[in-house]
Amino acid sequence: MTFASLGLIEPLLRALETLGYQTPTPVQAQAIPAVLAGRDLMAAAQTGTGKTAGFGLPLLQRLTQEGAVVAPNSVRALILVPTRELAEQVHANIAEYAEHLPLRTYAVYGGVSINPQMMKLRKGVDLLVATPGRLLDLFRQNAVKFSQLQTLVLDEADRMLDLGFSEELRDIYKALPKKRQTLLFSATFSEAIRAMAGQTLDNPLSIEVSPRNVAASTVKQWIVTVDKKRKPELFIHLLKQQHWKQVLVFAKTRKGVDELVDRLQGLGINADGIHGDKPQATRQRALDRFKASEVQILVATDVAARGLDIEELPTVVNFDLPIVAEDYVHRIGRTGRAGLSGEAISLVCADEVQLLAAIEALTRQTLRRIQEPDFEPDHRVPETSASGEVVKKPKKPKKPKASSGKRNLGKWVDSGDSEPAPAAKPVRKVPVFNTGPRKRKP
Structure with missing residues (x-):
């Protein structure tokens, strides 16, 4: 197929x-004809399988063939994404596909000045990539209008709900024309997303090109158990032992990102970090330096789990396990892309066992465990299974206390022979004396 x-x-x-x-990937082979035919679509495909081309190519073709002139401040097609990084990545891909087409494309997102975006939208845009919050800001200031909108694409819709965009999505739906084509593309679909699809899509074609919520087979996965306080030390040990050249590390919090970067830089290791508190320009500069191999270690929160497209990234490390199990699939999907192999290592401590169990249930596999010598945890990480259960080991029976040969059995004392215990002595009654004043005899 071509x-x-x-x-x-x-x-x-x-x-x-x-x-x-x-050659088209499976999701592209199934999605492109459906989108060209004007069908609503609900497509589940794991990250790195070419989803953007799956909806971007036919969408650009329809906009070109219909040839309508876009009005000022209007858009003809809208792609909603959860993060700034993903907005930039999707728009970069769209711009490459549209290089020889007479179309205007643009991306808007928060964290940067809104004024240049308002200026850019004045002439109208054929295809707009946007994050929900910034799109609503522009709409409320009359900088963008939806009267010409033909197609809505929700990319990584499950992530948008995870990040709390449900109200923004409802407000956007109210502003859009009811008659439109709607496409949902994501690596995973939660039950909430499926319920939303039932309300917003019209007789959609459903495509699932891989088992639901399964990580890419090109990624080798394992975990290393360790005490929480020793994670930084273990990471540095593995970095040197495994001779990692380029590593994307995911930490749970912004503080955790900064602390790990500071520690690595203190050891002379070339590291940088990105999270939501950093300005967009700073984040983009760190990402560009990492892609150019000028930075060896990039530490990020889940703001970067989707939207990072790094060619031939060999290694992903989960310094902390994600709170949402689906984010594990997206994190490790940064490696092993386009058929290449990769590895994903998770550093797991005892208080993350429930998160581990949720990940294994989601991916339907029990991750291989390794205990690194000299880093065996004092706080044992209980065994888990692909069913999502935490396997608790039975408590060891208490050892009997050493005795002198006599066991207290209630009222009896067993001395090892059959003689009965001596009879108890009778209790002596003590007379009660009257301590009141004595009466005189007359």
Whole structure:
């Protein structure tokens, strides 16, 4: 099968040839004809399988063939994504696909000034990539209008709900035309997303090109158990022992990112970090330096779990396990992309055992455990299983206390012979004396 056989027009095929795209991935092969036909679509495909091209290529073709002139401050197609990083990545891909097309594309997101975005939207945009919060800000200031909107794409919709965008999504739905094409693309679909799809999609075609919530088979996964306080020491040990050249590390909190980066830099290791408190320009600079191999270690919160597209990234380390199990799939999906192999290592302490169990239940596998010599945890990490259960070892029976040969059995004393215990002495009654005043005899 070729991209030409899917019905794509020549300018798109020329762009794909330049990018080195030769054969459609499974999700592209199924999604492109459906989107071209105007169908609503609900597609589940694990990260790194070409989802963006799956909706981006046919969407650009439809916009081109319909040839409508976009009005000022209007958009004809809208792609919603959960994070700034993903917005930039998706728009960069769209811009590459549209290189030979007469279309205007743009991306808007928070964390940067809104004024340049308002100026850019004045002439109208054929395809807009946006995060929900910034899109609503622009809409409320009349900087963007939806009267010409034909297609809505929700990319990583489950992540948008995880990040608390449900109210923003409801407000956006109210502003959009009821008659439209709606596409849902994500690596995972929670029950909440499936319920939302039932309310917002019209007779959608469902595509699942991989088992639900399963990590890519190209990623080798294992965990190392360790006490929480020794995680930084263990990471540095593994970094040197395994000779890691380029590592993306995920930490749970912004403070955790900064502390690990400071410790690595203090040892002369070239490291940088990105999280929500850092300005967008700073985050982008750190990411660009990491992609260019100028930075060896990039430490990030889950703000970077989706939207980082790093070619040939060999290693991902979960310094902390994610709170939401689905984020594990997206984190490790940063490696092992486009058919290449990768490895994902998780440092797990005792108080993360429930998070580990949830991940194993989601991915339907029990992750291989390793105990690194000299880092065996004092606080044991209980065994887990792919069913999501935490296997508790039975308590060891208490050893009997050493005795002198006599066991107290209630009223009896066993001395090892059959003689009965001596009879108890009778209790002597003590007379009660009257201590009141004595009466005189007359």
